Amino acid sequence: MSTVHKVFITRNDMPDVGVELLKKQCDVRKWEKASPIPRDEFLKSVAGVNGIYCTLNDKIDKELLDAAGPNLKVVGTISVGYDHIDTAECRTRGVRIGYTPNVLTDATAELTLALLLTTSRRLPEAQNEAKTGGWVSWAPTWMTGPGLAGSTVGIVGFGRIGQAVARRVRAFNTAKILYYNRSEKPEAKEIGACKVGFEELLTQSDFVICCAALVPETKEIFNKSAFEKMKPTAVFVNTSRGGTVDQGALIEALQNNTIRAAGLDVTTPEPLPLDNPLFKLKNCVVLPHIGSATIEARNVMSELTAKNILCALNGSDMPAELK
């Protein structure tokens, strides 16, 4: 008789579609409270499981893998980013990793454009003025910000999401799209994007967008020196990971007008404490990490996560395995 695989899910609010798929074949347990699972509960809950269905908030490190034990076959994260997973440790133990590339590219690119325009055209500030009596009359220089048409946009990290952002940005009649990436991307030609060095991108761009995965080479790549190289009129947007930015340096750059403004969907830490200076700055828009948060993307992400886990448990090819 074949044994039923045990899978632990770290949240009680994962989209139903993936959870139902898993339930058909596995013994599914989940964290039942509305709040995120505390670390000590997470360590206890994974003992003896075969699969873990987690989010980007759940650290999968040596300690957690030890707590799960030798029956663990797969970790499926409902995210494209995997900087929360100790991939080397998983590999050593033969634990396969599933993630969700491709299916959230459009959603994240859409949010990146929304955040860019929200920041550059000062939408939160403008709405606040309208609601609180600051809207006295139409005024020629009031609430102005830089336009995308005719501008140079620099994209750091030119993978799936960076390219999807570039394709959308192009529709705004930008003059130039620059990208910085470890390797040359063949897609760039058709998109009309030009590969440059990091420094050149910083000095030339009116808008600097970070779409790079967080790896050792990109950790705090946006530091004091990077912000100082940017134009004083530059708008910086980050929809990748907070860890790509030296946040103290960014706060200073915004306070001193070293750059014009920043739009952040990701911060360090997350959630960002309410007393963080970024929340007090008029030239900063902070969103709560909602890049992939379309209804469609989240449903497909949950289905893909479940399929990744099921395939690994059945010893077959996973639709999206991190190699």
Ligand SMILES: O=CC(=O)O
């Ligand atoms: O940030 C979101 C993701 O990695 O999916």
